[in-house]
Structures are given as C-alpha cells and as structure tokens.
Amino acid sequence: MGDDQGARMSIRGKAFIAGIYEHPRREIPDRTLTQIHAEVALGAVADAGLTLSDVDGYFCDSTVPGMGGISMVDYLGLQCSYLDNTETGGSSYLGHVGHAATAIAAGKCSVALVTLAGKPRSSRGGPPRGGGGGGGGVDAPPETSFEGLWGLAGAPYNYALAARRHMYEFGTTSEQLAEIKVAASIHAQYNPHALLQNVVTVDEVLASPMVSDPLHRLDCCVITDGGGAVVVVSPEVARGLERQTVKILGHGEAQKHAMNGRVDLTYSGAVWSGPRAFEEAGVSQADIDYASIYDSFTITVLEQIEDLGFCEKGQGGRFVLDGALVAPHGKLPFNTDGGGLCNNHPANRGGMTKVLEAVRQVRGEAHPAVQVPNCNIVLAHGTGGALSTRMGSATLILGREDA
Amino acid sequence: MTANPLPVPAPSPNFDTQEFWDATAQGKFLLKRCDSCGVIIWYPRFLCPDCHITETSWFEASGKGTIYTFTIVRRGQGAYRDAAPFVVAYVELEEGPRILTNIVECDPESVAIGQAVEVVFQDAGDGTALYRFRPVTG
Numbered sequence: 082m083g084d085d086q087g088a089r090m091s092i093r094g095k096a097f098i099a100g101i102y103e104h105p106r107r108e109i110p111d112r113t114l115t116q117i118h119a120e121v122a123l124g125a126v127a128d129a130g131l132t133l134s135d136v137d138g139y140f141c142d143s144t145v146p147g148m149g150g151i152s153m154v155d156y157l158g159l160q161c162s163y164l165d166n167t168e169t170g171g172s173s174y175l176g177h178v179g180h181a182a183t184a185i186a187a188g189k190c191s192v193a194l195v196t197l198a199g200k201p202r203s204s205r206g207g208p209p210r211g212g213g214g215g216g217g218g219v220d221a222p223p224e225t226s227f228e229g230l231w232g233l234a235g236a237p238y239n240y241a242l243a244a245r246r247h248m249y250e251f252g253t254t255s256e257q258l259a260e261i262k263v264a265a266s267i268h269a270q271y272n273p274h275a276l277l278q279n280v281v282t283v284d285e286v287l288a289s290p291m292v293s294d295p296l297h298r299l300d301c302c303v304i305t306d307g308g309g310a311v312v313v314v315s316p317e318v319a320r321g322l323e324r325q326t327v328k329i330l331g332h333g334e335a336q337k338h339a340m341n342g343r344v345d346l347t348y349s350g351a352v353w354s355g356p357r358a359f360e361e362a363g364v365s366q367a368d369i370d371y372a373s374i375y376d377s378f379t380i381t382v383l384e385q386i387e388d389l390g391f392c393e394k395g396q397g398g399r400f401v402l403d404g405a406l407v408a409p410h411g412k413l414p415f416n417t418d419g420g421g422l423c424n425n426h427p428a429n430r431g432g433m434t435k436v437l438e439a440v441r442q443v444r445g446e447a448h449p450a451v452q453v454p455n456c457n458i459v460l461a462h463g464t465g466g467a468l469s470t471r472m473g474s475a476t477l478i479l480g481r482e483d484a
Numbered sequence: 485m486t487a488n489p490l491p492v493p494a495p496s497p498n499f500d501t502q503e504f505w506d507a508t509a510q511g512k513f514l515l516k517r518c519d520s521c522g523v524i525i526w527y528p529r530f531l532c533p534d535c536h537i538t539e540t541s542w543f544e545a546s547g548k549g550t551i552y553t554f555t556i557v558r559r560g561q562g563a564y565r566d567a568a569p570f571v572v573a574y575v576e577l578e579e580g581p582r583i584l585t586n587i588v589e590c591d592p593e594s595v596a597i598g599q600a601v602e603v604v605f606q607d608a609g610d611g612t613a614l615y616r617f618r619p620v621t622g
Contacts, residue, residue, distance in 0.1 A: 113498045116530045123536065133536040158533025226495035226505075227527040228584050230614060231572045232557055232564035238572060241555035249553070249597045294556040341533045342526035342581025344574055346553055469553075469574075470584075 092179070095186035096193075100129025110203035114146055114220040115156050117198035122157060131192060137161050138190030140177035143168035144199060147222035151471050153196075155338030156223050162357060163190040164336060164473065173197075189332075224339070228470060236377060236429075237301055241293040242469040243346040244380035248295060250347055250395065255295055257398035258379040259286035262299050262422050264406035265376065269419025271448040276303045277423040300379040302420075307427035309437050319482075327443045330364065330458070331478040333357025338471035347395075349381070349464050350474030351388035358476035359390070364458055366390045369478075371442040371453045372413055373435035373461040376420040378468075382406075385462055386413070389476070408451035417442065417451035432463030432475065439479055457481050490570055490586060490616075491563040494608040500529045503542055508613040513603050515545045515579055526581035547603035549575040549617065552582050556592045571595050575617050589618035 102124025109117060118141075126133055139161045141150045149166040163184045169176050174195055181193035233239055247253045263283055269275040281299060289298040319326040335353035359365060366389070374389075376382045383397040391413055392400040400412075408414035418424045418438040421431040439461040441447045458480040466472035497505040507514045516525040518532035519539040531538045554573035560566065571587040573595070587595050588604065601617035608614045 111499060113500060113530075116499060119530050119538075123531070123538070156529055156533070157531070158536060220498070221496060223498075223500065223529065224527055226497070226501065230493045230495060231584055231586050232490070232560055232562075232567060232570060233572050233584065234561035234564065238555055238557050242553045242572070242574060245555060245597070246553035291558055293558060296555075339527075341523065342577075342583065344552070344582035346574070 090186060092182040092186050096182035098178070100125040100127070100131065102128055104198075108202050109200060112200075113223070114144075114198050114200060115153065115223045117200070118145065118153055118196045119157060121198060122194055122196050125194065125196075133157055133159060133194075135192045136194045138163035138165075138181060138184055138193035140165045140167075140174075140181055140193060140195040142166065142170075142173040142177075142197070145196075146220040147224075148466055149473060151336050151338060151466060151473055152222040152224060154336045155340075155471050158341060159194075159336075160353075161190065161336060162334065162353070163193070164334065224470070235293075236467060237296050238293040239467045239469045240378040240380055241296045243384065244295050244300075244378070246346040247380060247384065247397075251398065253383065253395075253398035255287055255297070256283055257401055258295075258300055258383060259283040259297075260401045261376070261379040261382045261406065262286050264401070264404065264411070265416050265420045265422040265424075267407050268417045268451050269423035271450045272419045272424055275419040275424040276305055277419070296378060296380065299422075302377050302422050302426040302431065303424070304429065305425050305427055307425055309427065309433035311433070311436055311440075325444050326482055327440050328480045328482055328484055329477065330480050330484060331358040331360070331362030332476065333359075333361065334473065334475040336471065336473050344469075346469050347384070349384050349388050349468060350472050351385045351462060351464065351476065354474040354476040355389040355462070358460070358478050362458075362478035362480075364478060368458050369413070369460045370456045371408070371417070371439065371459040372415050373420075373439045373459070374415050375431050375435060375463045376416055376422045377426070377431060377464070379422070381464055381468060382415070384468070385464065389460070389462060408447075409453045414451070414453050417447045417453075430465065432461075432465060435461040435463055436477065439477070443479055443481055458484055490567050490588060490606075492606045492608045492614050493563050494610050495612055495614065497612065501527070504528050505612040507542075507544075508605055508615055509607075509611050511605050511613075513545045513547045513615055514542045515577075515581070516540045516542055524579050524581055526577075526583060546578045548620070549577040549601055549603075551587065551595065551597050551599045551601060552576045553597060554587060554595050556595075573617070575601055586616045587618065588616045595619075 177195040266281045286299040333354040335350040337350035387397045405412040406415045408417045439459045461477045521535040523534045552574040560568040574582045600620040605613035
C-alpha cells in the first residue's frame with residue numbers, strides 16, 4: 082500500500098548539503114542580529130552557487146528577531162513553502178538539517194537555508210549596542226520602528242486596515258462581515274463549552290461598539306484561556322488502534338509579509354498555502370465537505386474563503402450570505418464548534434481548535450445539529466501573526482481513513 | 485481636528501536605519517534604492533530584498549503620497565491611551581512603497597482612501613523625528 086511505503090520513507094540519499102558559511106568575525110558590535118543572519122545567509126548560498134531567490138525553506142531557532150522566522154523571511158525577501166523554528170538550544174541547527182532533509186524528501190521545499198546569529202560578546206553588560214532595542218540580547222524585530230510607533234496596539238486595529246481596503250476594492254459591507262459572526266453563533270449554541278452561546282443577528286453585530294473602523298466588537302474573536310493537543314501516528318500504529326483515525330491528505334504553508342513595501346491587504350497567505358495543500362491532497366474545493374477557517378476576525382474568514390478558492394477574489398461578501406456557512410446544509414459549513422468568534426481562541430491562537438473541530442467532523446462526532454452528513458474530506462486553515470503586516474498561513478486537508 | 489495631540493514615541497535607530505532617522509530630524513524622508521535592480525527598498529535594510537545584493541543608496545523622497553487604507557482607533561493603548569480617536573493608515577508613497585503611519589492635522593472622520601497626503605515631522609527627542617502625514621490642502 083502507498084501508505085506503508087510513505088511510513089518507511091527515509092532521508093537517506095534524499096538531500097545534500099550544498100553550501101556553508103562561517104562568519105569570519107568574533108566580535109561584531111557594528112551589526113544588528115538581522116544583518117548577521119543576512120551576511121551568513123548570503124555567504125552560504127553563494128558557496129552553493131545559488132542565491133537567496135532560490136531558497137524555499139527557512140530554518141532558524143527562537144533567537145531570531147520577530148515571531149518565529151517570519152520577520153527574517155520578510156527582511157531577507159524570501160518566499161518559502163516551508164518554515165521551521167524548532168528550538169532545542171545549541172543543538173537546534175543539527176536538528177534543522179535533519180528537518181530540512183525530511184522536508185526535501187517529502188517535496189515540501191527544495192533549497193533549505195539554516196541560519197544562526199548572535200552577539201553575546203559585544204552585548205555583555207547590556208543590550209546589544211545599536212541593535213535596535215529589545216534589551217536582553219535579542220534584537221527587536223527589524224520592522225519595529227516602522228510599524229510599532231503608530232498606536233496600532235492590538236490585532237483589531239491591524240485587521241481593520243485590511244477590512245477597510247477590502248470594502249473599498251470590492252464593495253464588501255459590514256453586514257456581510259456580520260453574517261460570518263451570525264453563522265458562528267448559530268453553531269455555538271450547541272456547544273456547551275462555548276464562551277458565547279447566544280445566537281446573534283446582523284443588527285446586533287452592527288450595533289456592538291466600534292472597536293477600530295470598520296470592525297465592531299462582535300467582528301472580533303473571544304479571548305479565552307485553554308489549549309488543545311493532537312496525536313499523529315504512522316499507518317502501522319493507526320491500523321492497530323480501535324479509535325477511528327483521520328487521514329492527513331495534504332498540507333501547505335506560506336508566509337505573507339510586507340514584500341518590500343508592496344503591501345496588498347486584500348489577500349492572505351492562504352493564496353499560497355491553499356493550493357499547496359490541495360495539490361498534495363489531490364482534491365479540489367468542490368470536494369471539501371466542511372472547513373475550519375481561522376476566525377480571529379470576520380474579515381479574516383472572508384479573505385481566506387476567497388484565497389482558498391471557495392469563491393473568486395472579491396466575491397466573499399456575497400458568498401457568505403443566505404446561510405452559506407451554516408451547518409449542516411450550507412454551501413460551506415464552517416467552524417461548527419462556534420469557532421474563535423464564539424467558542425474558543427485559546428492563547429490568542431486559533432489554529433489548534435481549527436484542527437480539532439475538523440477531526441470531529443470527519444469522525445462524525447460534531448454536535449448532531451451541526452454534523453455535516455457524509456463528511457468525507459475537510460479543510461482546516463490558519464493565519465497567524467497579523468493580516469495587515471506579516472503572517473504565517475497553514476492549510477491542512479484531512480479525510481476519512483478510506484478517503 | 486484630532487481631539488488630542490498624538491504622543492511622539494521615539495524610534496530605535498540601528499545600523500540599518502541610523503541615517504534614515506538622522507534625516508528625519510532634518511525634515512527629510514530618505515528612501516533606499518538598490519544599486520543593481522533599482523527597486524525602492526522599504527523598510528530600509530542591509531540588502532535588497534528583491535535581488536539580494538548589499539549595494540544600496542539613499543535618496544530623498546518627495547514626502548508625498550495617497551492613503552491606501554486606514555482605521556480610526558477608538559480606544560488607544562499604552563502611550564496612545566488618551567489619544568483616541570486617531571488615524572492609523574497605510575500611505576502609498578509617490579515612489580511606490582506602502583508604509584504604516586498616522587494621518588494628523590485633520591478630523592479623523594474626514595479621512596478617505598485615495599486622499600493626497602504629505603509628510604510632516606514631529607520631534608521625538610534623541611535627535612530623531614517621527615514621520616506622519618497630513619492631508620494636502622488647497
């Protein structure tokens with residue numbers, strides 16, 4: 082069986098180290114951390130006879146400035162289909178090489194870059210000199226002074242910028258955004274654990290206080306404590322379990338950043354992560370019976386529905402009307418747990434709960450009122466970071482064991 | 485007019501951006517251009533993010549642009565606690581890049597996408613100034 086072959090896949094002979102570079106200096110008080118990362122990156126790709134334009138996988142530890150590797154990807158001008166920020170201290174980079182080989186063997190990327198940079202010698206006794214603040218050894222993200230000084234404190238303000246532009250370009254309305262919250266609330270009434278279990282109307286969304294034009298309070302997700310976990314197993318282990326398992330059919334990821342000032346707030350990183358996942362899964366949008374769609378804000382859902390190809394760009398506002406998102410019989414039943422908008426957004430990170438409800442749907446274990454009949458293939462999608470600056474996007478396509 | 489003056493938080497110049505912030509104190513908005521491919525680079529950095537060479541040159545920008553998108557913040561936080569309502573916007577510079585900033589010296593409710601704006605500099609101390617934009621009048 083194909084699955085068994087996949088389980089025994091090895092990295093042996095599947096990936097090669099092509100370039101290396103060691104920074105020649107031992108005290109570097111006149112560089113930022115990002116500059117040192119850039120210098121070693123340029124040196125290693127040059128040694129390989131490649132350029133940074135060839136890189137489609139980036140691996141770094143938790144000491145890079147910014148969230149994960151996304152600020153570095155932005156700074157270096159990379160477009161990566163694979164990003165790994167595994168942190169295991171000084172052993173991180175050996176692990177990264179192994180992870181890179183695994184990713185290459187799986188076809189997730191073809192040119193992987195691993196970088197390390199630090200300034201403990203020149204920063205002894207205080208934060209790095211000229212390092213851009215962020216005292217304590219790790220520089221502030223390189224974009225900080227260009228994005229962090231304008232009072233854009235909090236996600237609603239950031240996402241409002243995208244909502245306004247989407248409205249301007251496509252005529253999207255606040256009423257259409259509100260339909261997304263309404264659908265989530267219809268689902269949440271069946272979830273006894275949901276933070277908000279009351280069904281709301283479009284008018285109630287529009288009447289809620291304006292937080293950051295054009296987003297109202299009820300356009301925003303809940304803030305909750307909590308968490309979640311997932312266990313992934315090999316086909317051999319799966320076969321030995323009594324519990325119904327859910328097949329992972331495809332995965333795609335991408336980072337969308339400021340793209341050297343070419344900011345376009347009408348789309349998210351899902352325009353790249355979605356097609357990668359669909360291609361690997363070998364399915365199309367028409368095959369998706371249920372979708373968990375990241376819902377930090379209503380505008381997040383709207384743009385991702387378009388970006389994932391469930392409708393044309395700009396048509397999301399019309400798509401969500403007439404109960405299209407309402408389970409079990411809408412065109413695209415979504416977030417049947419009530420989503421981040423009503424149920425749960427633990428740690429201000431909604432991606433975990435997106436996976437969990439997608440699994441429940443495939444297992445047939447969603448609430449009977451919102452269980453999609455014959456739910457065979459599902460999609461779960463997340464956007465992390467910030468829609469109007471830089472984000473990491475990831476798409477999973479899952480299915481029944483026989484899918 | 486904006487209800488309250490906005491705070492002027494100080495930037496943190498670094499080895500990539502010291503010249504940029506020094507120039508703001510002189511009332512100049514500098515941009516970097518790649519010496520190889522000619523693309524305008526934003527935000528300023530060590531290498532061209534398009535073609536990845538490290539040879540780049542500063543030049544003075546026009547300071548003019550149009551509003552690409554904006555939001556009116558109704559509840560400020562931190563230094564902006566008492567500043568709301570105020571406008572955060574992406575301004576598309578005449579030279580191309582779309583940059584985050586505030587729109588000032590106007591009624592927030594009058595701001596619109598496509599509006600022509602020009603840069604103003606507000607002293608942030610420490611030899612730097614913060615760039616913000618105001619509607620072009622007349």
